[in-house]
Amino acid sequence: MASITPSYDREGEHIGWKASVRRRGFPPQYQTFRTRKEAEAWAVVIESEMTRGVWRDRSESEGTTLAECMDRYLLEVVPTKKGGRREVDYVNQWKARPIAHLYMSSVRGKDVAAAMRDMEAEGKGANTIRLHLALLSHLFKVARTEWGMEAISNPVESVRKPRLPQGRDRRLVGDEECRLLAACQSVNPELAAIVRFAIETAMRQGEIMGLAWDAVNLAQRTVTLNETKNGTKRVVPLSAAACKVLSELPRRIDGKVWAYGQEGVKYAFPAACRRAGIKDLRFHDLRHEATSRLFEKGLNLMQVAAITGHKTLQMLKRYTHLRAEDLARMLDRARP
Known part of the structure; x- marks a missing residue:
């Protein structure tokens, strides 16, 4: 059964609500939310997944930020890829964006879309933005398959990619x-x-x-x-x-x-x-x-x-x- 209890800081100030889900055959699950409604909604989802046999452990993704995963990606994945020097720059740019402070489990399509809008405002072209998205998408794929974050979804798959401009047709003419x-x-x-x-x-x-x-x-x-x-x-x-x-x-x-x-x-x-x-x-x-x-x-x-x-x-x-x-x-x- 799930239990929802108030959560307090060291000074005794009420800071949120802690949801706990305990069920035989599964490790205990805990999460703290700002409102009781959010805590109850989370507990319902977790219990439903356990009942249907589709539950996946979210502790890794709920305790790891995108920035931390970017650091790991930079260390483990980029050196194995061709053109890794360019991807180092992409990683550093992702780490400088607000989305990097989110936990992996909470990154959604709307967060990626906001980052895309920022890139457009910075003057980045459609192909450059698509390359940034490709790196982010691959990071989520690696996180799911190799880093124990099976429960996360890939937020890049839910956003509309920028349309590529027509290829250049510049040729040498005349003399x-x-x-x-x-x-x-x-x-x-x-x-x-x-x-x-x-x-x-x-x-x-x-x-x-x-x-x-x-x-x-x-x-x-x-x-x-x-x-x-x-x-x-x-x-x-x-x-x-x-x-x-x-x-x-x-x-x-x-x-x-x-x-x-x-x-x-x-x-x-x-x-x-x-x-x-x-x-x-x-x-x-x-x-x-x-x-x-x-x-x-x-x-x-x-x-x-x-x-x-x-x-x-x-x-x-x-x-x-x-x-x-x-x-x-x-x-x-x-x-x-």
Whole structure:
């Protein structure tokens, strides 16, 4: 039977109501509430679950805050995930929000929705918010399956996710490629080589900048990527132009292909675009450009996916922006 008793602090002040549920075959359950009505409602739920055989121990989730779970997630889970450095920042941002002070058992969809509104007010984009939500959702999944919090539900599942904007369709137009390469050449010849290589291979910026000579086989015209964004090894075929870029580079003592690092390109590429008078072009747009060119060369879906490393048609479509005039020429070539 459940019992509801008043709860007092050390000075004898009434601070709430303590609900106790004792039933044979189950550990005693205790919880303190501000009002007697809340205590009675909680006791009814616990007794009903015990009667129906669906009760789960809530003591772990009712005594652990989201912030404490974030710390544990940072220690146990993040180091095992690819891209963990970025998730460290996500964890710290979650810990700074009001929701972090709630106990795991009390986090509800409305709390997550409030955090989403705060993120929108801070100027975060839809995709960034979805990445934050993905981390929170995975934390609740781990808490349920590995940390003894089977009774909690995942509050992320009950909120509406922000709609992703339509994928960028920015491609090089007119003489932009020539202007861009000329500007890169004036900044640093290696920067121009990096841009040419990106346009020829459709590789990600991180894959290009992390390239080492032991992954390059100019005889077979391939680059082997053992570490990729999706965790799958990929062998990228090299066009004659891509091979020419690499063959003209000096060999470095440290084994790296480029003297530039990611941070260097992060600042040098926008500077080259400004010098060339090119607006709204990001380095990642070169991957879109290269992927689209592969289709325009006549490669089929599976061939392009094998080169770019996209695992789903949906993602490949977001990276492909075919020009109508190029498709028209392909139709003419296809005529019998």
